[in-house]
Each structure stands twice: as structure tokens, then as C-alpha cells.
Amino acid sequence: MSEQTIALVTGANKGIGYEIAAGLGALGWSVGIGARDRERGAQATAALCARGVDAFAVPLDVTDDADVSAAARLMEKRAGRLDVLANNACPGYVATDLNGFSGTRTAEEGARVAIRLATLPDDEPTGGLFDDEGPVPW
Numbered sequence: 001m002s003e004q005t006i007a008l009v010t011g012a013n014k015g016i017g018y019e020i021a022a023g024l025g026a027l028g029w030s031v032g033i034g035a036r037d038r039e040r041g042a043q044a045t046a047a048l049c050a051r052g053v054d055a056f057a058v059p060l061d062v063t064d065d066a067d068v069s070a071a072a073r074l075m076e077k078r079a080g081r082l083d084v085l086a087n088n089a090c091p092g093y094v095a096t097d098l099n100g101f102s103g104t105r106t107a108e109e110g111a112r113v114a115i116r117l118a119t120l121p122d123d124e125p126t127g128g129l130f131d132d133e134g135p136v137p138w
Contacts, residue, residue, distance in 0.1 A: 004029065004030050004054070005024075005027075005029045005030070005083045006030050006081060007021075007024050007032065007083060008075060008082055008086070009031060009034055010087050011088035012031070012032075012034050012035060013037065014097070015088075015094070015097065016094055016111050017034070017086075018048075019107045020114045020118075021048060022048060022051065022053065022111075024115060027119065030056070030079065031053060032074075032078070033055050034058045035057070035058070035060065038059050041057045045057040056078060062087075092131075094109070117130055
């Protein structure tokens with residue numbers, strides 16, 4: 001029996017981050033729900049748990065060094081490690097509150113790329129620029 005994969009998704013309380021967390025959780029991963037707003041993080045965590053996801057709240061403002069350190073300590077205490085960090089970036093023009101929901105892709109569609117990249121085998125390329133089709137030269 002293999003160990004469960006442990007992920008932390010930043011900005012996972014809504015939009016693309018929430019969909020990334022939901023997608024990884026649907027794969028059976030344990031997912032830390034990183035959120036600046038503790039209440040919204042707790043609500044997202046509860047909603048994901050209600051869907052059967054092994055989710056746990058991680059208060060996290062990535063621009064705050066103290067929050068980042070506290071999140072690292074929480075991950076160490078909770079799981080003893082972190083296998084995947086999914087930084088909630090905006091893949092493509094996604095309809096979110098940041099752009100008044102004017103994007104051409106849904107949050108779920110935007111999350112697909114991040115989920116695919118997070119689940120690549122260990123021998124696949126990492127640290128590059130990717131789109132829906134794969135690596136993008138730059």
C-alpha cells in the first residue's frame with residue numbers, strides 16, 4: 001500500500017485554487033487548503049470534506065514570511081512532509097473575481113493544467129513553462 005500524496009494549494013478557498021484542490025482530492029490526495037482569509041479557508045475545507053476530499057485548512061498569505069513559516073510547521077506536524085506545492089496561478093484567461101468573471105475558461109478548466117502537472121511522474125519535466133498541450137519553449 002503506497003502512502004497518500006500530500007499537497008498544499010495556495011489560494012484554495014475559491015476559483016482556480018479551489019478547483020485544483022478538488023481535483024487533487026478526487027485523486028485520493030490529502031490537500032492543504034491554503035487561504036489568506038481563515039474563515040473562507042475553513043468554509044472551503046468543509047465543502048471539500050463534504051465531497052469526500054481529505055482536506056485541511058492552512059492559513060497562508062504567501063507574501064507574509066511568518067505565515068509561510070507557520071504553514072511549513074503545520075504541514076510538518078500534519079503529514080511530516082509535502083509532496084506537491086500547487087501555486088494558484090492563472091492558467092489562461094480564466095473567469096475569476098480578479099477579472100470580473102470575464103475570462104473565457106471556467107475555474108475548473110483552468111485547474112486542469114495544474115492538476116495534470118501536479119500528477120506527472122517523477123521522471124517527467126518540471127520547472128518549465130507549460131500550457132494545455134505540454135511544454136512551451138521560451
